[in-house]
Amino acid sequence: MVKKLIYISFTFTLLLFAWASSGQQRFPKPEFENGYVQPSPVTPEPRAAAMEFFDVIVLLVALSLASYLAVKKRSRQGILWLSVFSVAYFGFYRNGCICSIGAIQNVALAFADPAYAMSITTLFFFLLPIIYSLFFGRVFCAGACPLGAIQDLVIINPISLPRWLRKVLGLLPFIYLGLAVLYAATGTDFIICRYDPFIGIFRMDAEFHMVVLGISFLLMGMFVARPYCRFLCPYGVLLKWMSMFSKWHLSITPSKCIQCKLCTNSCPFDAIDFPTNEKEVISTKSNVRKFLIYAILIPVWVVAGGFIGSKSHTFLSKANPNVYLAELLIAHPELKNDPDNIDVQTFMASGKSLETLVGEAKVIRNEFYIGGWLLGGFIGLVIALTLLNQVIYRKREDYQPNRGDCYSCGRCMDYCPVDR
Amino acid sequence: MGKKAKNRREFIQSGMRMSLGLVVGGLGALSLKHVTKDEWVWQIDPFECTQCGRCATNCVMSPSAVKCIHAYDLCGYCNLCGGYFKPDANKLSTAAENQLCPTAAIQRRYIEKPYFEYVIDEDLCIGCAKCVKGCTSFGNGSLHLQVMHNICLNCNECSIARVCPSHAIKRVKAADAYIVKGDFSKGGKT
Ligand code: SF4
Ligand code: SF4
Numbered sequence: 216m217v218k219k220l221i222y223i224s225f226t227f228t229l230l231l232f233a234w235a236s237s238g239q240q241r242f243p244k245p246e247f248e249n250g251y252v253q254p255s256p257v258t259p260e261p262r263a264a265a266m267e268f269f270d271v272i273v274l275l276v277a278l279s280l281a282s283y284l285a286v287k288k289r290s291r292q293g294i295l296w297l298s299v300f301s302v303a304y305f306g307f308y309r310n311g312c313i314c315s316i317g318a319i320q321n322v323a324l325a326f327a328d329p330a331y332a333m334s335i336t337t338l339f340f341f342l343l344p345i346i347y348s349l350f351f352g353r354v355f356c357a358g359a360c361p362l363g364a365i366q367d368l369v370i371i372n373p374i375s376l377p378r379w380l381r382k383v384l385g386l387l388p389f390i391y392l393g394l395a396v397l398y399a400a401t402g403t404d405f406i407i408c409r410y411d412p413f414i415g416i417f418r419m420d421a422e423f424h425m426v427v428l429g430i431s432f433l434l435m436g437m438f439v440a441r442p443y444c445r446f447l448c449p450y451g452v453l454l455k456w457m458s459m460f461s462k463w464h465l466s467i468t469p470s471k472c473i474q475c476k477l478c479t480n481s482c483p484f485d486a487i488d489f490p491t492n493e494k495e496v497i498s499t500k501s502n503v504r505k506f507l508i509y510a511i512l513i514p515v516w517v518v519a520g521g522f523i524g525s526k527s528h529t530f531l532s533k534a535n536p537n538v539y540l541a542e543l544l545i546a547h548p549e550l551k552n553d554p555d556n557i558d559v560q561t562f563m564a565s566g567k568s569l570e571t572l573v574g575e576a577k578v579i580r581n582e583f584y585i586g587g588w589l590l591g592g593f594i595g596l597v598i599a600l601t602l603l604n605q606v607i608y609r610k611r612e613d614y615q616p617n618r619g620d621c622y623s624c625g626r627c628m629d630y631c632p633v634d635r
Numbered sequence: 636m637g638k639k640a641k642n643r644r645e646f647i648q649s650g651m652r653m654s655l656g657l658v659v660g661g662l663g664a665l666s667l668k669h670v671t672k673d674e675w676v677w678q679i680d681p682f683e684c685t686q687c688g689r690c691a692t693n694c695v696m697s698p699s700a701v702k703c704i705h706a707y708d709l710c711g712y713c714n715l716c717g718g719y720f721k722p723d724a725n726k727l728s729t730a731a732e733n734q735l736c737p738t739a740a741i742q743r744r745y746i747e748k749p750y751f752e753y754v755i756d757e758d759l760c761i762g763c764a765k766c767v768k769g770c771t772s773f774g775n776g777s778l779h780l781q782v783m784h785n786i787c788l789n790c791n792e793c794s795i796a797r798v799c800p801s802h803a804i805k806r807v808k809a810a811d812a813y814i815v816k817g818d819f820s821k822g823g824k825t
């Protein structure tokens with residue numbers, strides 16, 4: 216007891232001493248005699264929270280307008296002007312941040328890390344387009360997404376891509392989505408933001424290679440319409456799932472399709488499904504067997520994907536700064552004496568032991584192991600379902616937009632000769 | 636199309652729509668737990684910053700949104716300012732070759748013997764941390780870096796935070812945007 220008391224009073228004096236000595240400045244502030252008034256440090260206020268809510272309202276209005284224009288008013292012209300507005304406002308004025316695509320990562324990190332919180336506006340940006348998709352199709356892509364809109368505006372001579380190529384490249388967004396969630400949830404990186412090809416254009420300032428990437432995407436986008444949307448955008452995956460089952464959706468014809476085929480080449484994204492012909496119907500009989508085989512193979516794909524994913528976790532985790540540093544120090548201990556390696560020197564000076572760092576890195580790597588299984592399994596499932604989808608036969612009598620792929624841009628509507 | 640097939644398709648559609656709606660609703664409700672009314676902004680903890688210089692080069696803005704702040708409360712108004720003069724300065728004068736700052740962003744002004752005031756010209760400062768290093772090593776550490784929110788775009792992930800070797804850049808509520816050293820009203824330390 217007495218020992219404890221002595222101990223406590225001892226630490227207390229020590230603390231007091233430490234406090235006093237740290238409070239001591241090397242050069243105490245002088246007392247001025249000539250009435251000098253000390254200026255205050257310059258600290259400009261951040262953008263007001265009210266403005267962030269204003270952005271949410273702008274998004275809400277843009278989404279509602281896009282839905283009205285695509286589903287009810289059937290005006291391509293209107294959607295075009297809305298796109299121009301979105302590029303100007305969300306793109307060039309708001310500098311492309313925060314956007315719904317990037318918000319995926321905030322949501323993922325918020326779920327993975329209880330200490331992380333996001334602002335309610337971020338959540339709105341994430342949820343609103345998804346909810347609208349569930350009711351009206353991908354109206355966000357039609358005119359409210361700055362990335363989609365800027366690509367839409369540069370389309371001049373779109374070429375049609377072969378179906379197999381579209382299907383194969385169409386797997387990329389799923390992989391991108393999986394990776395983005397994995398990297399965000401492990402607190403490693405926000406890759407969607409980092410590799411957003413258009414942000415450099417919106418900000419008119421970025422690293423050289425990002426500007427080059429952005430410009431090449433736009434140049435490519437003149438001929439391969441909306442390359443980012445179709446073959447990369449991770450948010451598009453979520454919107455696609457919603458849109459496939461949406462309550463309402465843009466239709467090519469205002470009343471009844473007369474099979475005039477005028478619209479067949481109107482979609483720059485090859486998103487119009489043609490009527491199924493009789494020949495296909497006959498061949499589908501043999502598809503039943505294929506269907507069964509593909510269905511049985513689903514778990515195989517999932518497990519195989521998961522296995523590959525878990526095997527690559529070491530590689531994937533290298534992107535994490537802690538894992539990277541720990542690996543570096545273990546592989547090259549001589550770097551501890553390299554004065555030019557800022558990361559190593561800062562770590563050494565921080566007084567943290569290598570064991571702690573390695574311990575932290577191990578935890579993260581373990582997260583990547585689990586994440587690798589999930590990511591791989593997810594990609595396996597997507598491949599399996601894509602295959603399965605190829606042999607599912609759906610009878611169609613009319614020319615219709617494919618609900619998953621259609622961006623509701625409204626181009627096809629202008630080609631339909633049918634009046635109301 | 637047969638009426639039956641059509642009905643069946645519609646049934647599946649609305650069933651899926653309902654389940655997706657539930658998933659989205661559930662996700663939204665769950666994430667409410669992780670949501671705040673405040674906005675979040677990036678901030679440098681000047682007590683953790685090791686003046687590595689990456690703030691100047693890694694911001695998406697050029698010049699960087701990070702600039703030097705002068706916490707006057709801490710300043711000793713020294714004649715021989717470790718943040719103003721190069722360690723090997725041959726004379727304590729405002730001649731450019733004696734100044735540590737590459738852009739001559741620090742203005743030195745005589746107040747009274749032997750004290751001088753140092754003011755940062757925010758328009759010239761590029762956030763290179765040279766003066767901060769000098770002041771922290773030889774002076775009181777009253778010069779330090781901070782994210783200037785009139786320039787910062789509040790990127791979803793600050794590209795400096797990712798490379799900061801001392802993990803000094805954090806996300807804080809917009810109301811507490813600035814830590815200024817020696818600012819005791821905001822829980823500052825010396
Ligand atoms: S697919 Fe993605 S990038 Fe394209 S418009 Fe839709 S959300 Fe935007
Ligand atoms: S990157 Fe970090 S340590 Fe380097 S100057 Fe900026 S805040 Fe300081």
Ligand code: SF4
Pocket residue numbers: 702703735736737738739740741755759760761762763764765766767
């Ligand atoms: S030395 Fe660097 S950080 Fe200090 S005022 Fe000059 S530019 Fe700014």
Ligand code: SF4
Pocket residue numbers: 677693694695696699700701782786787788789790792793794795796
């Ligand atoms: S958030 Fe963006 S603009 Fe602000 S300091 Fe970081 S990189 Fe620069």
